[in-house]
Amino acid sequence: MMKKRYLLMVGSLLASVSVFAADGAHSGHHVADPSESQQAYMQGMDQMHARMQEGMQSSDPDVAFAKGMIAHHQGAIDxxxxxxxxGKDPELRKLAEEIISAQQPEIDQMQAWLKKHEQP
Known part of the structure; x- marks a missing residue:
């Protein structure tokens, strides 16, 4: 159930990102400035994608997986x-708390694995 809600939330956010990208293609048209929350989501997405790309540079598939997933999970937490x-919706706020609780231990586990295998 949580996975379904998580996927729904991520899908909704990605759909909103697509709308912003499409709006940018209409240069010369007046587009309202994004809200603070939209800016925060976009900044988080940009940082997540950059960290994921950086993590995928390893030729070791295990290291690439761990580093890429750490970035992905941190993006979800952000x-x-x-x-x-x-956010105002109680259901989504609860889901956000659950995501943080679920993803942080996985980040910790992958960071411990990287340290054990002497990876930065």
Missing amino acids: MAKTELQY
Whole structure:
């Protein structure tokens, strides 16, 4: 159930990102400035994608997986924190808290694996 809600939330956010990207293609047209929450989501997405790309540079597939997933999970946590900062819906706020609780231990596990295998 949580996975379904997580996928729904991520899908909704990605759909909104697509709308912003499409709006940018209409240069010369007046587009309202994005809200603080939209800016926070976009900044988080940009940072997540950059960290994921960086993590995927390893030729070792295990290291690439761990580093890429750490970036992905951290992106989910950052988005969840933005939801907690700006969101109003109790169901989504609860889901955001659950995402943080579920993803942080996995980040810790992957970071421990990297350290054990002497990876930066």
